[in-house]
Amino acid sequence: xxxxxxxxxxxxxxxxxxxxxxxxxxxxxxxxxxxxxxxxxxxxxxxxxxxxxxxxxxxxxxxxxxxx
Numbered sequence: 001x002x003x004x005x006x007x008x009x010x011x012x013x014x015x016x017x018x019x020x021x022x023x024x025x026x027x028x029x030x031x032x033x034x035x036x037x038x039x040x041x042x043x044x045x046x047x048x049x050x051x052x053x054x055x056x057x058x059x060x061x062x063x064x065x066x067x068x
Contacts, residue, residue, distance in 0.1 A: 003051035006064040010051065013044040020044075 005013075020041040023029045029037045047053045056062065 001050070001052050003064055004056045004062045005047065005051045005053055006062075009063040010048040013048045017041045017044045017048070 020029070020037040024034050024037050024041075051064070053061075
């Protein structure tokens with residue numbers, strides 16, 4: 001599994017994760033939307049840590065530098 005996410009993309013995703021978790025923690029997002037927010041946060045965290053996004057792979061998108 002080759003990395004297809006650049007550093008900026010990974011940082012942006014982690015900032016979004018922090019925002020989603022904060023919204024859930026303070027009670028702004030609850031019930032179904034809270035669950036959706038936490039699942040999205042989990043997916044964004046996983047993809048940020050691994051540097052690989054399956055959706056990017058499907059569409060052939062790369063936000064990282066190509067190394068030969």
